[in-house]
Amino acid sequence: MKDRLFRQLDFIREIDKVKTIIRNSTLFCENRKENDAEHSWHICIMTMVLAEYTKDAFDPLRVMKMLLIHDLVEIDAGDIVVYNKTALNEEAERKAADRIFGILPLDQAKEFRVLWDEFEEKKTPDSRFAAAMDRLEPMLMNLAHKGEIWEKYGIRYEQVIQANKIISEVAPEIWGWLENVLYEHPYWTGKRQETGNA
Amino acid sequence: MKDRLFRQLDFIREIDKVKTIIRNSTLFCENRKENDAEHSWHICIMTMVLAEYTKDAFDPLRVMKMLLIHDLVEIDAGDIVVYNKTALNEEAERKAADRIFGILPLDQAKEFRVLWDEFEEKKTPDSRFAAAMDRLEPMLMNLAHKGEIWEKYGIRYEQVIQANKIISEVAPEIWGWLENVLYEHPYWTGKRQETGNA
Numbered sequence: 152m153k154d155r156l157f158r159q160l161d162f163i164r165e166i167d168k169v170k171t172i173i174r175n176s177t178l179f180c181e182n183r184k185e186n187d188a189e190h191s192w193h194i195c196i197m198t199m200v201l202a203e204y205t206k207d208a209f210d211p212l213r214v215m216k217m218l219l220i221h222d223l224v225e226i227d228a229g230d231i232v233v234y235n236k237t238a239l240n241e242e243a244e245r246k247a248a249d250r251i252f253g254i255l256p257l258d259q260a261k262e263f264r265v266l267w268d269e270f271e272e273k274k275t276p277d278s279r280f281a282a283a284m285d286r287l288e289p290m291l292m293n294l295a296h297k298g299e300i301w302e303k304y305g306i307r308y309e310q311v312i313q314a315n316k317i318i319s320e321v322a323p324e325i326w327g328w329l330e331n332v333l334y335e336h337p338y339w340t341g342k343r344q345e346t347g348n349a
Numbered sequence: 350m351k352d353r354l355f356r357q358l359d360f361i362r363e364i365d366k367v368k369t370i371i372r373n374s375t376l377f378c379e380n381r382k383e384n385d386a387e388h389s390w391h392i393c394i395m396t397m398v399l400a401e402y403t404k405d406a407f408d409p410l411r412v413m414k415m416l417l418i419h420d421l422v423e424i425d426a427g428d429i430v431v432y433n434k435t436a437l438n439e440e441a442e443r444k445a446a447d448r449i450f451g452i453l454p455l456d457q458a459k460e461f462r463v464l465w466d467e468f469e470e471k472k473t474p475d476s477r478f479a480a481a482m483d484r485l486e487p488m489l490m491n492l493a494h495k496g497e498i499w500e501k502y503g504i505r506y507e508q509v510i511q512a513n514k515i516i517s518e519v520a521p522e523i524w525g526w527l528e529n530v531l532y533e534h535p536y537w538t539g540k541r542q543e544t545g546n547a
Contacts, residue, residue, distance in 0.1 A: 192390035
């Protein structure tokens with residue numbers, strides 16, 4: 152039994168490293184980049200606040216569990232901006248999941264892995280709602296910072312719409328507002344003026 | 350309806366400030382202090398991992414909700430080390446709860462306030478389990494850093510036992526391990542040698 156507790160405590164100490172994985176998003180309130188732990192916390196609260204916007208029945212506890220652990224793999228695999236994900240990166244994340252969840256007692260390692268796999272596949276209502284929150288938070292931050300991510304990675308308008316499609320499917324009313332804000336955002340109106348596309 | 354969504358989005362942006370509230374605990378993996386968002390994330394995962402150690406039936410979703418929002422009041426009231434809490438600080442936290450939860454639509458403001466009040470009172474199984482996680486994480490961090498909090502605030506051994514009593518009540522098996530680690534921790538064995546209390 153001690154061995155079980157020690158594995159759990161080792162896991163709790165190991166995942167501390169998520170606090171050092173720096174994302175591309177700048178905080179709303181301060182000029183520094185967000186880390187994965189802060190991001191995971193934020194989208195869990197967003198799940199509490201925005202649950203009413205989906206018509207699909209989902210289990211908020213499972214959504215939160217997915218969101219709490221979804222970025223643990225980045226301890227080994229690093230953070231990749233959504234527009235740049237590759238098969239190689241996905242392989243690195245699977246290896247990371249083996250190692251990090253493997254610190255836990257076997258039953259818990261399995262439980263966490265099932266949640267993580269489900270989140271990665273984004274096919275169930277739980278994982279799709281979780282994915283929508285995971286996309287919405289950096290989108291809101293990027294909007295608050297003049298589209299700095301689009302600028303940095305040279306993203307096209309169509310890529311933004313495509314990468315955030317899950318928000319439109321899961322929460323159409325939020326998307327209705329967001330699509331307008333996006334279209335009228337100074338970054339894109341500026342781009343349209345540059346290229347002459349009205 | 351737009352007004353409702355705008356209130357929710359304002360709340361989501363406002364609580365970003367929790368990421369700038371710096372605690373006394375040093376990370377396990379790096380020499381910097383933890384912030385409230387990171388702490389809240391960490392104790393939610395601890396709830397997933399350590400749920401089996403309590404005999405009291407509790408609702409993990411409610412526990413996580415409490416943990417996610419329990420430190421939002423510190424945006425206005427600041428972080429106070431557990432050994433230094435006063436009635437004045439508690440009053441500041443209640444005012445902060447009025448303002449911050451008040452950004453939300455009324456029904457959600459009420460729901461969040463009920464959860465926060467319950468957490469503060471620590472009388473129900475949900476709030477007691479949440480409080481045990483909230484105490485255990487900084488304790489583990491402090492143990493990993495040679496008892497730096499005890500040193501900084503001149504804390505006595507009996508104060509440590511008293512402030513963490515809830516862990517012993519909620520999760521006796523974790524406490525059984527922790528009590529031993531505490532008693533044999535170099536910080537306290539050193540203190541006992543200084544004072545001559547074997």
